[in-house]
Amino acid sequence: MVLGVIACTLLAGRFLSAGAFSAGSGLLPAVLGELLMGGGLYLFLEYRVFRPAERWREKVSTAGMNPIPLEAGILSPLAAVAAERYGRALVELERGIGEREEKLRQVEMLRRDLEETKVHLESKIQDLHTIYDVSTAIAGTLDAEELFRILPERVMRTLGLNDFAILLYNPDTRMLTCRAGAGMASDLAGEFEIATGEGVSGRVFETGEPIYLPDVRSSSEFLYYGGRRMDVRSFMCVPLLSKGRAIGVLNVHQPLPNAFDAESLATMRVLASYLAIAIENADLFHFVKTLAEKDSLTLLYNHGAFHEKIQIELERAARYGRALSVIMLDLDGFKGINDAYGHVVGDRILLMTAGVLCAHLRKSDIAARYGGDEFAVILPETDLVAATTIAGRIAAGISEVRMDTGKGSAITFTASIGYAACLPDSSGRENILNVADRLMYESKRRGPGGVLGEQL
Template sequence: MLSSVRRSLGRKLMLAVGVPSVAFALVLLMWLRSRTEALQPELDASYRLAIGAVIALAAGGAAIHALAMRFLVEQPLQRLAAGLRRAREGDFLHRVPVESDDELGVLAENFNTTLAAVTDLHARRIEDAASMESMQRELALKAQLEARVKELTLLFDLSRRLVSTLELDRLLGIVTELVGRGLGDHAFALFLAEEGTGDLVVRSVSGLDAAVVGTRVRSGEGPAGWAARERATVLVGDTTTDPRRPVLPWHGGDAAGAILSVPLLHQDACTGVLAFFRPARDAFPADEVRLLESVAGQAAIAIENARLHQKMVRLSQTDALTGVHNRRSLFARLELEAERCERFEHHMAIALVDVDRFRAYNEAHGHAAGDAILRRVGALLQGAVRKVDLVARYGGEEFAVLLPRANRAAALAAAEKLRGTVREAALPDGAGHVTISVGVGVWPDDARELAALMDAADAALYAAKRAGRDAVRAHEPGMREHPGRKRDVATTADAEAAGN
């Protein structure tokens, strides 16, 4: 009973107005009865009739009041409450009918106006959400486009600069600059596979101590060695949990991070590995991995071309039989050293070396044995000179040794060292041991032209031969004019011009 009253405004008003009215009427009747108690026998019937009339009047008034409250107040308020519930549930298009001009009608009209404003606000919010979603899609697309442009720019710059040189060291520097420093906060190491062993050797780094250069990694060792062996990209999301432990000191030794190793593949062969480190777990997204694989493909082609170029240059400058420099390389270096001598007034010497009695040995034991002697003598000569010196095969059984910044005394000491080295090696030649004769010419003491310098050294060599072989002679005035010598300046100059 009480809960139904609490939920109804009409019942509340009926109780608030009707009950006090009935009570007031009853009190009034009781007061009248007390005042007319002496006349009770005559008024008793009238009194009961009055009480009944008052009760009937109160009941009728209460009923009329309840109906009025029901239709004039309670039902409009219920419609307003139903409208509020529908609005709360999201039905912003619902409107409450305005049925009167009183306060409830004004309330219904204001409710409809408010609901219309809420509807407009909700519509604008939907439009704003759609606009925001569209803007987010545009921003995401813009970010993707910017990332693609950055990737294409990197690939374009890389391809443009990679084709600008065939020098391997410069090429590695370009890859390190564009890839190692161009992709953000990480350490980078470029490994090249060593010919013969297949080991990976660090050739260039970024974000690492330069002392790391030269570090050797075997195939299958660490992520880089694994990538080289499997010829596939290796992504270590967390170095603390992956069994392929890092080999290089990427970031404080055992610091956690992620490593990406991308092999440099060329015609199914691994020429090296690009290795990256970031001090965070799972730091290499899939799109960046694809980009670095594209970079590795371009770098692999460029590095292989540079290596082939080095091989071709080496072959063009190397004597195929002995492995020392050939005549072309000798005269090219002679020209450079002659320019330095003219500019800085330095000395320079050339030593011509001839294997004694080689023709007789070659005829007696065959060309294969003679070739073996030449290879061994060439190796001995290379092991007996300075790093700045150059040993070349001059022709047949003759070698030439270029001695930059060597005066006559230094040149003679070097020539004696060459002679002694071959003699001490005790190479058998059938009749004893292999020996050499050496002739020395010095720039500018003996000549200021290359052809004349070579002729001076040849004249000194001829003098060493005349002295009984296994000897060293420096050029002296008059040696060129010896009647038994077959060479002269003209023939040497022709050989220089021919370059072979």
């Protein structure tokens, strides 16, 4: 039977090579085609030729005749050639299968590499989206205090950073001061500061290069915030750079060692650049706003800003049911002092008056240079009795000022003051400024240094 299959395969191979099937379809299909064709041919010969011939031979043998050995006589000359061809086909088949498996292994390796690259790129894209979300959220905030108020929550929500601190350089103190923080540093804002060059944060600020400590216990340079022992093991400090100049640092910490890697550091550097831009924009906005709202000489609020503030305070007093008072004052004889001693002395008097106001007012009170030698003060949550006390102290404080003229003499001066107070249900409370202004001029008519007040 084996010889039959081999012979038939040989015949089929010759048939195929003669062009029964198109060449170039590949080694494996060609070999399989030969095997299938040979098997079919064998079955045909077996049941249609050999078995009938065998039965005929048996009949001849039974009759005492010498039968012709069909299989040996017909197939033996082809067996060797067929076996050799069949062996070569099997070798080619095995080699083809091996090459195909090798190519499949290479394809699988490429697929894994592409999958890893895809995961890496997706992670990078997610980081960029996250940083974009944070930068968008903080870029729309130009008020510095509002920026530092919302910054911890935005960073925690979008980046998943639960422990960090932002330290900014204060040129007045030449120190790095904590302005915002989260987690272990959440209560350090305004409470912690460190000298430039001191510790890891100070060195990063001076060099402008980030530092990563996989485990702070192995670093003698790491300083805990204010000496407080905090659960910090991994620590990363990145400079906040604006136009190549360090304005502060971003500290990120975790309670476990080796919590960060090179990609974490790269992400924090990008975040730090956006933070620096947002902080610089907020500082610039504050500076411009200050120029627009403040009097350039006394640094009190100017006329326009005062009117904006009084509307805000009137609405707030009405909303919360609180009292509100307003003081107006005008320096007595200021024009004569200017004419006699010059504008330099006049400016010094204005500065001294502003100093007296600031010395007798609370942080919540709002003082302004209303115009020329006139000043105005808003006293939130202040009734007539309290306003009377404050107005009296201001009048006394101004009258006690003695100023050297530079000509061997000293001068004193006074101010005429008018003030008014209103309650949430007071009639005409929106005219409180006009009432205080009227009382100021009435006081001035009665004589220098007078104080008059009225309840609306």
